[in-house]
Amino acid sequence: xxxxxxxxxxxxxxxxxxxxxxxxxxxxxxxxxxxxxxxxxxxxxxxxxxxxxxxxxxxxxxxxxxxxxxxxxxxxxxxxxxxxxxxxxxxxxxxxxxxxxxxxxxxxxxxxxxxxxxxxxxxxxxxxxxxxxxxxxxxxxxxxxxxxxxxxxxxxxxxxxxxxxxxxxxxxxxxxxxxxxxxxxxxxxxxxxxxxxxxxxxxxxxxxxxxxxxxxxxxxxxxxxxxxxxxxxxxxxxxxxxxxxx
Amino acid sequence: xxxxxxxxxxxxxxxxxxxxxxxxxxxxxxxxxxxxxxxxxxxxxxxxxxxxxxxxxxxxxxxxxxxxxxxxxxxxxxxxxxxxxxxxxxxxxxxxxxxxxxxxxxxxxxxxxxxxxxxxxxxxxxxxxxxxxxxxxxxxxxxxxxxxxxxxxxxxxxxxxxxxxxxxxxxxxxxxxxxxxxxxxxxxxxxxxxxxxxxxxxxxxxxxxxxxxxxxxxxxxxxxxxxxxxxxxxxxxxxxxxxxxxxxxxxxxxxxxxxxxxxxxxxxxxxxxxxxxxxxxxxxxxxxxxxxxxxxxxxxxxxxxxxxxxxxxxxxxxxxxxxxxxxxxxxxxxxxxxxxxxxxxxxxxxxxxxxxxxxxxxxxxxxxxxxxxxxxxxxxxxxxxxxxxxxxxxxxxxxxxxxxxxxxxxxxxxxxxxxxxxxxxxxxxxxxxxxxxxxxx
Numbered sequence: 001x002x003x004x005x006x007x008x009x010x011x012x013x014x015x016x017x018x019x020x021x022x023x024x025x026x027x028x029x030x031x032x033x034x035x036x037x038x039x040x041x042x043x044x045x046x047x048x049x050x051x052x053x054x055x056x057x058x059x060x061x062x063x064x065x066x067x068x069x070x071x072x073x074x075x076x077x078x079x080x081x082x083x084x085x086x087x088x089x090x091x092x093x094x095x096x097x098x099x100x101x102x103x104x105x106x107x108x109x110x111x112x113x114x115x116x117x118x119x120x121x122x123x124x125x126x127x128x129x130x131x132x133x134x135x136x137x138x139x140x141x142x143x144x145x146x147x148x149x150x151x152x153x154x155x156x157x158x159x160x161x162x163x164x165x166x167x168x169x170x171x172x173x174x175x176x177x178x179x180x181x182x183x184x185x186x187x188x189x190x191x192x193x194x195x196x197x198x199x200x201x202x203x204x205x206x207x208x209x210x211x212x213x214x215x216x217x218x219x220x221x222x223x224x225x226x227x228x229x230x231x232x233x234x235x236x237x238x239x240x241x242x243x244x245x246x
Numbered sequence: 247x248x249x250x251x252x253x254x255x256x257x258x259x260x261x262x263x264x265x266x267x268x269x270x271x272x273x274x275x276x277x278x279x280x281x282x283x284x285x286x287x288x289x290x291x292x293x294x295x296x297x298x299x300x301x302x303x304x305x306x307x308x309x310x311x312x313x314x315x316x317x318x319x320x321x322x323x324x325x326x327x328x329x330x331x332x333x334x335x336x337x338x339x340x341x342x343x344x345x346x347x348x349x350x351x352x353x354x355x356x357x358x359x360x361x362x363x364x365x366x367x368x369x370x371x372x373x374x375x376x377x378x379x380x381x382x383x384x385x386x387x388x389x390x391x392x393x394x395x396x397x398x399x400x401x402x403x404x405x406x407x408x409x410x411x412x413x414x415x416x417x418x419x420x421x422x423x424x425x426x427x428x429x430x431x432x433x434x435x436x437x438x439x440x441x442x443x444x445x446x447x448x449x450x451x452x453x454x455x456x457x458x459x460x461x462x463x464x465x466x467x468x469x470x471x472x473x474x475x476x477x478x479x480x481x482x483x484x485x486x487x488x489x490x491x492x493x494x495x496x497x498x499x500x501x502x503x504x505x506x507x508x509x510x511x512x513x514x515x516x517x518x519x520x521x522x523x524x525x526x527x528x529x530x531x532x533x534x535x536x537x538x539x540x541x542x543x544x545x546x547x548x549x550x551x552x553x554x555x556x557x558x559x560x561x562x563x564x565x566x567x568x569x570x571x572x573x574x575x576x577x578x579x580x581x582x583x584x585x586x587x588x589x590x591x592x593x594x595x596x597x598x599x600x601x602x603x604x605x606x607x608x609x610x611x612x613x614x615x616x617x618x619x620x621x622x623x624x625x626x627x628x629x630x631x632x633x634x635x636x637x638x639x640x641x642x643x644x645x646x647x648x649x650x651x652x653x654x655x656x657x658x659x660x661x662x663x664x665x666x667x668x669x670x671x672x673x674x675x676x677x678x679x680x681x682x683x684x685x686x687x
Contacts, residue, residue: 058654087585092580116580
């Protein structure tokens, strides 16, 4: 697959592979995956456990480097960036949501959201506080701002994580099993919130999941198996076709 | 991230890990306490000649008074030490032992019952050496009975009970010895020389400290009347044949493998060599310290501090490594390695400052309670500050190296491979894109 340095695609994976060396030998977690994601897309990467979906997401988010191939974010090859440039990228271009939330335990919900805003020198400190409060309200936790993560339910913690990922209005939000640690009701709430972000704010979303119900919320589904893309389909078109057939 | 928010994050992060930080502060405080006391003591002893801080200054030395004597009493020359080891080096006109507290004699291994020191002149039971120096010291009682004085020559005879042979030698009286319960006084040269010594400007008070130590820290404000308050002039003894006493032989003093000092075997084997300085100039004293026992003991104390420093360094390493997951989270949120390194450096600055202040307060309290001086020498403070800077930079570097790993996923899992080499690789070569990519593998 030829790489496209234009900004038509906000995120691209070009022949990306990832190999790990273990005591049992080399494990090929991801094999020559090609993926192009446009701005405003909501992509679900689905696959069974061990299919390489989290590894692929980590490479898309520059959390680890591919063994082969390239990952381009807004046309910039992540492999060629220095660690400081990668840090800048994580501050302003990428937002992360994890299954285990990874909130900072000793900071309140407000402070967790305010944390990445601390990097945004274009904003006055007062503006940053206002934005953190607005984001808390957006995820329905205005009354929980002074609570520490341990004082929040799993669903609430994940909503804080979503607000934190949104803080600096990133180009892409990458979510790794965002509902994995939640009960069904909380999971639905989180997916509602993410869907709302995508539809209302045109936020580009890449969600890794093994849950079919979660994947069905996306507009595009990438099916991964044994480290390879088995299927890449537009769920909106599929749904329209199904309606036509009826 | 350069605003007050960063400082707040540092503070919150410090609080979150406060147990570990309090431990670090405690270790720093105790280390500073010991180091400042050691510094104050060494400085005090060096510049004023007073050993007042000694009994808190060197808790380790309390039970090793011979070290303390070596430290504090330059008047004890190699000749004294040789004598202390039972080596007979009596020389007319040369003062060796002036005043020797019983405790010091004990610590030095001086056998007050050594026949050649005390009972040589008891011709009925005494032991007559066949070789060695022809000078002897006599007890004050014998001197009075026989109307003997320094410089007199006496013929001594002795019948060997094994061989039934009578042996005789002529000796020159070179000293008079007096002994009581607490003190032995061996004045080689007699009362005239003692009086001469009394005219000298200063004598030290090493025995006071020894007495305190031996008698459960009893403070003696004034020395006993017989102590001459005068500083002894440095008298270099000429090379002189000596023989080894049975005591010294037993202790292996004549072992040819043993270190010697000025041609005289050290009585303390290889532990400590005698301290010798008698110059008025502090610089000369320091130079002498470098050559002699102070350097040896300082080496031991330095080694002790190095071990504590190593323990502190490892504690800091563990404190930082223990935060691997949170460092990973910070990195995912966009904190650069430099910022993370700075965050941990800032936390360690808090630890170093709090530990130093606590240690200093403890030092002042102890010094005031014990009525000791509170001055810490500048060199001690400078060295301490340097150590603190190294410690803080070390912690920051560990965090920097940890967060510089491009595999942040491992950080979040808490099983990142720590690149130890990067800790010391402070001048990394420029890395090209291809190599950077391979770094991530």
